[in-house]
Amino acid sequence: MERILSADVKAHVGGEVLVRGWLHKKRLIGGINFIVVRDRGGLVQVVVQDESEIAKLQGLQVGTVLSVQGQAVAEERAPGGAEIHQPKITVEVPVTDEPPIEIDKPLSHKPENLDTLFDNRVLGLRNLREQAIFKIQAETKEAFRKFLRSQDFTEFNSPKLLAGATEGGAEVFKLDYFGKEATLAQSGQFYKQMMVGVFERAFEINPTYRAEPSATTRHMTEFIHIDAEVGFITFPELLDLLSNCLSFVIDHVWETCKTELKMWQAEKPKLSAKVPALTMTEIHSLYSKATGTDTTNELDLIPDEERWICEYGKKELGSEAVFVTEWPKADAKFYHKMMEDKPDKAKRCDLLFRGVEIATGSMREHRYDKLVAQLKEMAGGDPESSGFKYYISAFKYGMPPHGGFGWGLERTVEKIIGLANVKEATLFPRDINRLAP
Numbered sequence: 001m002e003r004i005l006s007a008d009v010k011a012h013v014g015g016e017v018l019v020r021g022w023l024h025k026k027r028l029i030g031g032i033n034f035i036v037v038r039d040r041g042g043l044v045q046v047v048v049q050d051e052s053e054i055a056k057l058q059g060l061q062v063g064t065v066l067s068v069q070g071q072a073v074a075e076e077r078a079p080g081g082a083e084i085h086q087p088k089i090t091v092e093v094p095v096t097d098e099p100p101i102e103i104d105k106p107l108s109h110k111p112e113n114l115d116t117l118f119d120n121r122v123l124g125l126r127n128l129r130e131q132a133i134f135k136i137q138a139e140t141k142e143a144f145r146k147f148l149r150s151q152d153f154t155e156f157n158s159p160k161l162l163a164g165a166t167e168g169g170a171e172v173f174k175l176d177y178f179g180k181e182a183t184l185a186q187s188g189q190f191y192k193q194m195m196v197g198v199f200e201r202a203f204e205i206n207p208t209y210r211a212e213p214s215a216t217t218r219h220m221t222e223f224i225h226i227d228a229e230v231g232f233i234t235f236p237e238l239l240d241l242l243s244n245c246l247s248f249v250i251d252h253v254w255e256t257c258k259t260e261l262k263m264w265q266a267e268k269p270k271l272s273a274k275v276p277a278l279t280m281t282e283i284h285s286l287y288s289k290a291t292g293t294d295t296t297n298e299l300d301l302i303p304d305e306e307r308w309i310c311e312y313g314k315k316e317l318g319s320e321a322v323f324v325t326e327w328p329k330a331d332a333k334f335y336h337k338m339m340e341d342k343p344d345k346a347k348r349c350d351l352l353f354r355g356v357e358i359a360t361g362s363m364r365e366h367r368y369d370k371l372v373a374q375l376k377e378m379a380g381g382d383p384e385s386s387g388f389k390y391y392i393s394a395f396k397y398g399m400p401p402h403g404g405f406g407w408g409l410e411r412t413v414e415k416i417i418g419l420a421n422v423k424e425a426t427l428f429p430r431d432i433n434r435l436a437p
Helices: 006-012 051-057 111-119 128-150 189-199 235-256 258-263 280-291 303-317 368-379 389-396 409-417
Strands: 016-028 033-039 042-047 065-074 082-093 174-177 180-184 201-209 222-231 277-279 321-328 345-353 356-364 402-408
Touching (some): 006 033, 016 082, 128 201, 128 258, 189 201, 235 409, 368 389
Antiparallel strands (some): 201 222
16 A cells, blocks of 8 residues: 555545554553554554554564554544554564653753753654754744745855854864864854855855853854845844844744644744834843843843843833844954944844844945954954955955844744743754763
């Protein structure tokens, strides 16, 4: 017979079907005997009464690969509204080792259980609720692609092995490259700016590496970035682009992942037509007055401020997302463009969503002489070094006003679902303590 998926069994009620998949659950207790088989379509229940068929299952554990041929019968209480009776079972790949975790039950995501969750990730991902996270992630990534392509962006892939640290600082992984020192890319920043001179609008979705000595709920050493750059754009237009992108992504995920979102009891975010923008000074002032904690001298928002301003935005501005604007030059990158009327401020924004920064955007300094001066002044960089000279040369030969953003995929998925740690939304997380599995 031709194999069908578990999700299609109901459509064949009254007829004979063949399904193939993994043993997901087994209950053999005399009067009531059934197994649950999992395939890419979901789950199907199989009622087993024949003693010879029951004998085939003795000693087998979850994960055993089976073929089951039998009668499709309507049953509202069964997964998918149908089950299989009078089965003929073929054991294709037996598993006899008892698994370390039970994948037919929800897995704990409590902070004290995360190491156990990640240590058993290979098996735990077979749990349907865990799978749901990464189906949502796949659709989130697809939504970014759809939105950016609808805005005439061209996708590219930049190298992740570099001759030098492109963004400066100590947060860089160094490695031996045939006797030379190389680094892992901290972002696709320089390359996406170069692509403005090629495509005008360009993006990539690729891994990013940061040697951050942080063991927090928001930091990892490897993560997926959506990096985009846009030529001939103004700062207000950049904010609109980010705002529209977030709305598109949320709507797409809620349209395509209804079942998966329901598994996690995820609530659709409250968003305004345009994400409201507040300056950093305004947020410091609001937070300091509301909490009694003075942050007015901070260069950046402290984590509690990010959480607080998102709650404020939800209650007072009708949006669980908020832009932070007017960044102090002292905390800006050398390629950021400064405000004409406030030269001590950068034309930069952070997009905060449900209490955490998910994206950073800015206008870039596109004037060659000014960029070289800022490289020397703000980063202590040498325009002739291998890490900078090719990037700088793009500006020597004509770059328009442009801006762009870097957007964290895993943080976005974390907040869409309502998880508490970015690692929960990461297939195989990497941080200062974890390099496996």
